[in-house]
Structure formats: C-alpha cells, structure tokens
Amino acid sequence: MAPKQKTCKVCEEAESKYKCPSCLIPYCSLLCFKKHKEIPCSKPQSSSQDKSSPPAPAVHIEKPYDVDEPDVLLQQEQLETIASSSEIRDILKNAELQKLISKIECSAEAEEELYKAMEVDAFRIFTEKILSTIGPKV
Template sequence: MGPKICQVCNESQSKYKCPTCLVPYCSLPCFKKHKEIPCVKPATASSERNLTSFPVLQFERPLYVDEPSEVLQQLQLESIASSSEIRDALKDGELQKLIYNIACSPDAEDELDKAREVEAFCKFTDKILSTTNPQP
C-alpha cells in the first residue's frame, strides 16, 4: 500500500490519525475541520458485528438537491451524529440492510418507497426528524 492521503482535504499525504475515529489527516487545519462534526470510535467486529456486515460506501455520483432549503444544516447533522437513540437504532441489521439497499440502488426512490412500508424504518426516520426539527 502506498502513502495514505488526507481524508479531509484529499490532497496531501496524511501524517496523523484522528485519536477518536482514526481518520487520516495531514495538518492542524484539516484536523480542526474534521472535528467540526463529532466523530466516533470505530466499532470492533466483536462488539458491533451488525455495523461491520456491510462495506463502507464511497459515493462518486453527484448529489442534486431540488430545494436547497431542505439541506440539513451543520447543527442538525451534529444532533444526528450525537444522538445515542439514532446510533442504537443503526445497530439493527435489518435497518442497515434497508439503508444499504437505498444507497446502492440505481432506483433509490423505489427502494425508499419499499423501506417506508417497514415499521423499523419509519420509526428511524421519525427519530431523525424529531432530532433535526425539535418541537418547542
């Protein structure tokens, strides 16, 4: 294997790894940028078997947004990332499979429609919505 590239700027050779999630980075500015979103310690195979059953997805396809106002803001993303309720829900192997199928499908909208018929997926999306749009 050759030298690792910084996973923050994707330009320079990494010299360091995040002490929490082990993501390689090249400099203090990249480390600070990486830490803008809370990260978590990688799961081990023995303690988090379900989370390691699917490969990490790297998306190369462009993402298009019809309504820019519907894009989550930084604080909303941080709320999702720091929610123990959401992280616990993601340990469910069936939920992982539904999300994986949506992410990998050439017809993601069809897979999303199928997932909406599953109670666990509906509960999961409700948790995300309540986390990102708390009621006063």
C-alpha cells in the first residue's frame, strides 16, 4: 500500500514536500510558503498530549469573503510593499498583535473581532503603518 500523498494546504493543488517550521502546515513551494507567511502563524499548542505522538498541524481554513467594492482590494504591488516592509515585519513580532490577528482569523464572527481589535493600540498602530506604507490608492 503506497503512502498517502499530502496536498499543499496553501494552493490545494500540488503535492506538499515541506512543512512550515512554525505551524507544521504542509506546502509545496517557496511561493506557497511566502503566501502562507503573509499571516503570522505559530506552533500548535499541545494540551496534555502524549509526548510520543507528534503534534497535530494547525489547520488553515479558507474562508469565503464578500467584497462590496472590489476596487478597494489591495493589488499585488501593494501586498509586496507590505511584505517587504521591515517596519511592518517588526510590528508583527508583537505577541499581543499576533493574538489579535489570530483571533480575527479563527473567529466565526471575524468582523466583530476586527472591530474589537481596532480599539487596541497595537492593532491601530499596525493598521496605520500598513496604510501609510501602501499610500493612497491611485
């Protein structure tokens, strides 16, 4: 019986050859790894798990999203500008901010969590930095 091939959890198409060192999600290429790393991830929490069994990988779930105004979506160039900003990467090292982003991402009520996060200084500073980095949309 051949071993079951794992599918990349980023593109959901190719066979995964690698695992994220942080969250252990399987991915197939550098491109998929970079896409995955656009959102901070962390090692799965082990809760009274048997030390001999491997930790379960974090599950990345694609969420559908509704866009009322498609012209307000960020363009690839803007995403690349954000990803290449050392200031933004430094801000993303903030544990409180990571928890807020994770809470938004994992919530069934993401919009509500986003509004709550906007009241926290770390999140406000983060969003202001992103907006100043990408500048006004032309």
